[in-house]
Amino acid sequence: MTKIAVIYYSSTGNAYKVAQSIEAGAQSAGAEVRLRKVRELAPDEAIASNKGWEQHRVATQHVPEAALADLEWADGFAFGTPTRFGAMSAQLKQFLDTSGGLWMKGLLADKAATAFVGASYAHGGQETTLMTIYNMMYHWGAIIVPPSYTDPSIGKAGGNPYGTSYTDPRGGELPAELLAAAHYQGVRLTRYAAVLAANRAALRG
Numbered sequence: 001m002t003k004i005a006v007i008y009y010s011s012t013g014n015a016y017k018v019a020q021s022i023e024a025g026a027q028s029a030g031a032e033v034r035l036r037k038v039r040e041l042a043p044d045e046a047i048a049s050n051k052g053w054e055q056h057r058v059a060t061q062h063v064p065e066a067a068l069a070d071l072e073w074a075d076g077f078a079f080g081t082p083t084r085f086g087a088m089s090a091q092l093k094q095f096l097d098t099s100g101g102l103w104m105k106g107l108l109a110d111k112a113a114t115a116f117v118g119a120s121y122a123h124g125g126q127e128t129t130l131m132t133i134y135n136m137m138y139h140w141g142a143i144i145v146p147p148s149y150t151d152p153s154i155g156k157a158g159g160n161p162y163g164t165s166y167t168d169p170r171g172g173e174l175p176a177e178l179l180a181a182a183h184y185q186g187v188r189l190t191r192y193a194a195v196l197a198a199n200r201a202a203l204r205g
């Protein structure tokens with residue numbers, strides 16, 4: 001069974017919903033999925049000052065925190081975050097910054113990786129934020145699996161070939177079209193992760 005880790009940070013729940021759609025897509029393609037949130041770093045008083053943030057934290061207490069063992073375990077990764085000034089959140093970066101030991105052993109190379117993001121504004125930094133994740137993937141030697149326009153769902157969701165990206169609906173629902181594109185991204189990630197996993201020994205020579 002192909003092993004997929006969906007690892008995300010979300011303060012007010014949108015990235016979490018996208019993560020769940022990617023999880024469902026990966027499962028529909030036959031993957032075993034670990035859906036994991038990264039550790040919250042913000043102080044309690046900052047979280048309490050934003051009702052949506054506090055509610056989301058309480059609502060997702062059941063989601064396990066990501067561990068380095070999840071990275072080692074997985075054949076493919078989907079990383080997600082809201083944008084923070086055009087870059088990934090500190091919470092996701094802090095987790096990824098602990099991966100040096102695995103990287104030194106070559107345990108992150110030759111695995112499939114994709115990413116998803118969101119921002120308040122339609123042009124608030126979605127693509128630059130995706131790049132901050134993908135830049136790390138180059139260093140890992142992971143194989144980036146972008147959705148491109150390989151499925152009609154991408155165009156219907158706004159046409160971001162780099163990865164699913166939402167505009168914050170500010171308390172409303174994310175569009176069904178966007179979640180459908182995320183579902184497809186999970187399917188595509190799983191297909192590539194399976195091919196890479198089956199050929200990893202040959203790829204490593």
Ligand SMILES: Cc1cc2nc3c(=O)[nH]c(=O)nc-3n(C[C@H](O)[C@H](O)[C@H](O)COP(=O)(O)O)c2cc1C
Pocket residue numbers: 009010011012013014015016081082083084085086117118119120121122123124125168
């Ligand atoms: C410190 C900080 C920086 C942010 N920077 C941006 C930004 O540069 N552009 C933007 O459109 N939204 C920005 N946002 C808004 C969030 O990205 C947006 O609300 C988020 O995508 C919501 O996702 P979530 O519900 O998963 O937390 C920022 C929010 C915070 C707290």
